Amino acid sequence: MSATVPVVDVSRLPSFAFGHRSILWWATLGLIAIEGTAFALMIAAYIYLKWRVPEWPPGVAPPDLMWGTLTTIVVLASCIPNHLTKKAAEQLDVGRTRLWIAVSLGFAIAFLVLRAFEFTTLNCWWDTNAYGSIVWMLLGAHTAHVITDVVDTAVIAAIFFTGPLDAHRFVDASENAAYYYFVVFSWLPIYAVIYLAPRLV
Amino acid sequence: MFAGIVGTPLIWLAALQTGYTLAYQACDDRSNSWVVVPIVTALAAVIAVTAVVNRGRARFARDRAPMPLLGWIGLGMAALMIVSMVATAIPLMILHPCD
Amino acid sequence: MSRAPVIELPLTDEMLSRQSRELARTWAPARGIIGFFSEVDHKRIGMRFILTALAFFVLGGVLAALMRLQLAFPENTLIGPDLYNQLFTMHGTTMMFLFAVPVMEGLGLYFTPLLVGARTIALPRLAAFGYWIFLAGGVFLYVSFLLNIGPDNGWFSYVPLAGPEFGPGKRADTWAQLITFTEVASLVGAIVTIVTIFKYRRPGMTLDRVPMFAWAELVTSFMIIFAMPAVMLASTTLILDRLVGTHFFNQAEGGDPILYQHLFWFFGHPEVYLIFLPAQGLMSTLIQAFSSRPIVGYVWLVTALVATAFMGFGLWVHHMFTVGLPQNGSSFFTAASMMIAIPSGVQIFCWIATMWTGRVRLEPPMLFALGYFVIFIIGGMTGIMVASVPVDLQLHDTYFVVAHLHYVLIGGAVFPLFGALYYWFPKMTGRMPNRRLGMISFWLLFIGFNLTFFPMHQLGMIGMPRRVYTYLPGLGWETLNLAATAGAITMAIGALTLTVNAVYALRRGEAAAANPWQASTLEWSTSSPPPPHNFSPERVIASRDPLWDDPPGQPIVVGVRSDKREVLVTRLLDAEPDHRYHSPEPSIWPFVTAMATTFMLIWSIFSPWALVWGSIPPAIAMIFWFWPRGRSIDDETHPPEKGRPQLEAATGPA
Numbered sequence: 001m002s003a004t005v006p007v008v009d010v011s012r013l014p015s016f017a018f019g020h021r022s023i024l025w026w027a028t029l030g031l032i033a034i035e036g037t038a039f040a041l042m043i044a045a046y047i048y049l050k051w052r053v054p055e056w057p058p059g060v061a062p063p064d065l066m067w068g069t070l071t072t073i074v075v076l077a078s079c080i081p082n083h084l085t086k087k088a089a090e091q092l093d094v095g096r097t098r099l100w101i102a103v104s105l106g107f108a109i110a111f112l113v114l115r116a117f118e119f120t121t122l123n124c125w126w127d128t129n130a131y132g133s134i135v136w137m138l139l140g141a142h143t144a145h146v147i148t149d150v151v152d153t154a155v156i157a158a159i160f161f162t163g164p165l166d167a168h169r170f171v172d173a174s175e176n177a178a179y180y181y182f183v184v185f186s187w188l189p190i191y192a193v194i195y196l197a198p199r200l201v
Numbered sequence: 202m203f204a205g206i207v208g209t210p211l212i213w214l215a216a217l218q219t220g221y222t223l224a225y226q227a228c229d230d231r232s233n234s235w236v237v238v239p240i241v242t243a244l245a246a247v248i249a250v251t252a253v254v255n256r257g258r259a260r261f262a263r264d265r266a267p268m269p270l271l272g273w274i275g276l277g278m279a280a281l282m283i284v285s286m287v288a289t290a291i292p293l294m295i296l297h298p299c300d
Numbered sequence: 301m302s303r304a305p306v307i308e309l310p311l312t313d314e315m316l317s318r319q320s321r322e323l324a325r326t327w328a329p330a331r332g333i334i335g336f337f338s339e340v341d342h343k344r345i346g347m348r349f350i351l352t353a354l355a356f357f358v359l360g361g362v363l364a365a366l367m368r369l370q371l372a373f374p375e376n377t378l379i380g381p382d383l384y385n386q387l388f389t390m391h392g393t394t395m396m397f398l399f400a401v402p403v404m405e406g407l408g409l410y411f412t413p414l415l416v417g418a419r420t421i422a423l424p425r426l427a428a429f430g431y432w433i434f435l436a437g438g439v440f441l442y443v444s445f446l447l448n449i450g451p452d453n454g455w456f457s458y459v460p461l462a463g464p465e466f467g468p469g470k471r472a473d474t475w476a477q478l479i480t481f482t483e484v485a486s487l488v489g490a491i492v493t494i495v496t497i498f499k500y501r502r503p504g505m506t507l508d509r510v511p512m513f514a515w516a517e518l519v520t521s522f523m524i525i526f527a528m529p530a531v532m533l534a535s536t537t538l539i540l541d542r543l544v545g546t547h548f549f550n551q552a553e554g555g556d557p558i559l560y561q562h563l564f565w566f567f568g569h570p571e572v573y574l575i576f577l578p579a580q581g582l583m584s585t586l587i588q589a590f591s592s593r594p595i596v597g598y599v600w601l602v603t604a605l606v607a608t609a610f611m612g613f614g615l616w617v618h619h620m621f622t623v624g625l626p627q628n629g630s631s632f633f634t635a636a637s638m639m640i641a642i643p644s645g646v647q648i649f650c651w652i653a654t655m656w657t658g659r660v661r662l663e664p665p666m667l668f669a670l671g672y673f674v675i676f677i678i679g680g681m682t683g684i685m686v687a688s689v690p691v692d693l694q695l696h697d698t699y700f701v702v703a704h705l706h707y708v709l710i711g712g713a714v715f716p717l718f719g720a721l722y723y724w725f726p727k728m729t730g731r732m733p734n735r736r737l738g739m740i741s742f743w744l745l746f747i748g749f750n751l752t753f754f755p756m757h758q759l760g761m762i763g764m765p766r767r768v769y770t771y772l773p774g775l776g777w778e779t780l781n782l783a784a785t786a787g788a789i790t791m792a793i794g795a796l797t798l799t800v801n802a803v804y805a806l807r808r809g810e811a812a813a814a815n816p817w818q819a820s821t822l823e824w825s826t827s828s829p830p831p832p833h834n835f836s837p838e839r840v841i842a843s844r845d846p847l848w849d850d851p852p853g854q855p856i857v858v859g860v861r862s863d864k865r866e867v868l869v870t871r872l873l874d875a876e877p878d879h880r881y882h883s884p885e886p887s888i889w890p891f892v893t894a895m896a897t898t899f900m901l902i903w904s905i906f907s908p909w910a911l912v913w914g915s916i917p918p919a920i921a922m923i924f925w926f927w928p929r930g931r932s933i934d935d936e937t938h939p940p941e942k943g944r945p946q947l948e949a950a951t952g953p954a
Binding site: 003004005006007008009010011012013015016017024026027030031032033034035037038041045048049052053056060111127128130131132133134136151155159164165166167168169181185201 | 308423500525555858871878879927
Binding site: 206208210213214217220221224225227228233236239267268269270271273274277281283284285289290291292293297298299 | 506507508565599600602606607609611613614617626627628629631632633636638639642643658828851873874
């Protein structure tokens with residue numbers, strides 16, 4: 001008869017988790033904090049430069065509203081398949097995750113295509129003046145995030161079709177959807193700054 | 202609780218930035234109210250947050266382990282922010298808006 | 301409420317040692333050349349950071365010694381103006397970006413999991429990537445310097461001097477891209493640290509039982525996340541102005557050079573706190589250990605760390621007092637710069653109280669901690685002085701500021717760092733350093749430091765400007781400069797003594813026990829050096845100082861697999877067990893990604909197309925990095941077929 005020792009037995013605990021319980025969620029949140037700060041500082045730089053000159057935009061017309069607004073509408077609509085991807089992933093449903101992640105990918109690619117058109121109707125170049133520089137920087141930085149999101153989503157979607165699949169991949173899909181929300185919602189203030197701010201009296 | 206810790210410094214930073222930006226306006230209008238008003242408003246906000254944090258801290262005092270620590274951190278931060286904002290307001294009473 | 305209750309099991313010592321051996325096999329580092337580049341063990345990555353950062357410290361010190369030799373005599377001709385500009389730029393850049401932040405990051409990577417009782421760090425591959433990027437950036441900078449295209453516009457590289465009009469060639473671009481390398485390394489280190497401290501703590505280690513150095517690293521990591529993007533923006537806009545003709549800082553086209561200063565110093569001021577806050581955590585650690593009592597005022601100390609972190613973001617304009625900004629705006633920053641002394645003061649009084657009520661043991665680490673008191677307090681006093689706008693208008697860009705910044709940085713960070721390296725040397729290497737050499741190196745450094753930098757206060761007040769390669773005779777500056785150079789030589793000998801001590805101890809030092817200093821935190825509960833899996837067995841924590849205050853017979857945590865790399869993830873506030881998580885294995889892809897990224901960043905100095913074409917290799921490398929290598933062996937992670945019932949445990953409430 002051997003003596004017993006007190007133990008905490010964690011073997012029954014699951015080996016994966018969603019949401020704020022998951023490591024990947026925290027890593028994604030860290031990335032969102034960093035990139036969000038970068039965008040906030042770019043917007044602050046825009047406001048600083050605007051404040052330094054009497055006429056804004058200086059010497060050029062403001063960016064045309066059409067492509068930017070169209071992008072914004074498409075991007076807001078894309079929140080629906082994104083939400084459905086997240087939900088399907090959290091329920092570990094292979095079939096529905098495959099469907100909605102493919103749809104989300106389609107929307108993200110459409111976003112990118114529309115964004116390419118947006119660049120052509122900004123009515124300024126990055127080397128026109130400081131205004132042009134900051135507008136191109138804002139749009140360019142955000143586009144870089146869209147591109148990385150398209151690549152991320154494509155890779156995860158590929159894994160869902162080719163395998164190997166286990167629950168951790170569903171956590172990946174869920175966190176990728178969370179990151180996409182950041183890409184969408186960081187666009188809204190940038191849209192306001194690029195398209196609406198120059199039209200304010 | 203976490204909001205109590207980050208809330209008061211964020212109010213202070215916002216007041217600092219607003220006041221600093223409005224410093225130019227204060228000179229244009231020859232009036233220091235442009236810079237004093239944000240600080241006084243922020244001071245009021247911080248005091249309000251402090252009261253909330255203190256209630257929260259007292260409620261958790263007997264409860265889950267790290268809450269008292271977070272509560273005290275929140276109160277400590279609030280106290281420091283109040284002192285800092287008062288310190289920030291003092292030169293404004295002495296300096297001319299266009300110095 | 302807990303899903304992992306305490307039960308009684310017949311666990312024998314033999315079973316525990318068998319598990320320990322299995323853990324050592326599972327967590328063993330990968331071997332060979334490929335293994336070297338695939339390393340994910342946080343202790344090894346941390347050690348690489350520390351050693352590389354110390355190597356840069358030596359290089360930065362050599363650059364400083366060269367400057368001091370040039371300034372020893374008026375109208376000296378040892379070094380010309382152009383090389384001198386490069387020397388002070390390289391010295392500042394090296395010390396700030398390649399030494400001070402990375403060495404603290406390295407200590408954090410090594411010790412954070414040990415302090416919070418975890419088997420490893422979170423996101424180990426990301427940490428590995430961070431090291432390679434840091435190393436690549438440092439090598440890139442020094443190769444550029446040796447090829448005579450190194451930066452020469454100061455460690456902050458102001459426009460317009462660094463801009464396209466006045467800064468031809470690629471010098472400013474090498475600076476700006478170095479920033480990108482080191483900032484990425486710091487940011488990934490910050491994320492890794494936060495996740496480890498929040499989610500990997502040992503059960504029972506509630507947030508109010510977390511050791512002081514871990515708190516310091518946590519707070520610092522948050523600061524890094526919010527400060528680094530500013531310098532990223534500053535360096536990126538600088539390169540864009542130089543490379544593709546943007547006009548961010550071109551006044552003729554609506555830009556503003558002051559914008560650069562705002563962006564840089566919004567980062568630059570928090571940067572010094574990034575260096576200083578971990579050192580405050582080290583101070584608490586050393587004072588507690590060598591006063592043989594728990595630190596007085598834990599709550600006050602943690603509050604002070606958090607307060608310093610926030611307030612550090614509200615001071616940046618004090619670097620710009622001479623730029624022409626309105627005074628009633630600048631006065632805000634004067635007030636804030638003075639108020640930030642309050643948390644520092646609180647910490648100092650807590651430490652004094654700890655020493656007063658404890659039994660102080662004057663070992664070399666404690667001497668370094670005491671050195672902090674003298675040096676940092678002087679530096680803090682001169683800081684209050686230059687925080688005042690009228691005083692700063694006279695002292696800006698003089699040697700007074702050089703004296704101030706070295707007093708706070710060396711006193712506030714380097715002395716605690718040396719103390720901590722001495723303190724943790726036995727744990728990291730399994731050998732005890734030599735006590736007498738430790739004492740000698742302390743005194744050489746302390747005396748040498750004061751001899752070097754104290755005369756600079758006077759030099760600044762009698763008018764010697766910064767960043768001048770020589771000065772005229774007859775101004776009364778000669779003796780003070782000569783004294784400073786003598787001090788620098790003394791410091792160099794002190795640093796050499798420390799190095800000799802380390803090397804000698806590695807070869808011939810006496811073997812170190814698990815807890816040679818009778819300290820209280822968890823890293824001392826395991827062997828010196830720790831096994832690859834850090835701890836076995838892992839006991840639930842019951843107090844802030846587990847090795848002093850925990851009752852014997854605390855429950856052992858069982859059920860985390862030892863046949864594969866698994867860790868226990870716990871909850872943020874109260875460290876209750878939450879789920880088990882598969883920790884990533886060694887992989888070559890972080891290294892490959894870092895090299896591909898390096899190639900892209902260097903190419904981008906020469907052409908903007910690098911961001912398009914050059915981003916493809918890193919993207920491919922990252923895809924290989926993240927591509928899963930087979931399915932998890934846990935049955936419950938395999939998703940059920942469509943229509944079958946879902947797994948409850950996975951998605952149940954926390």
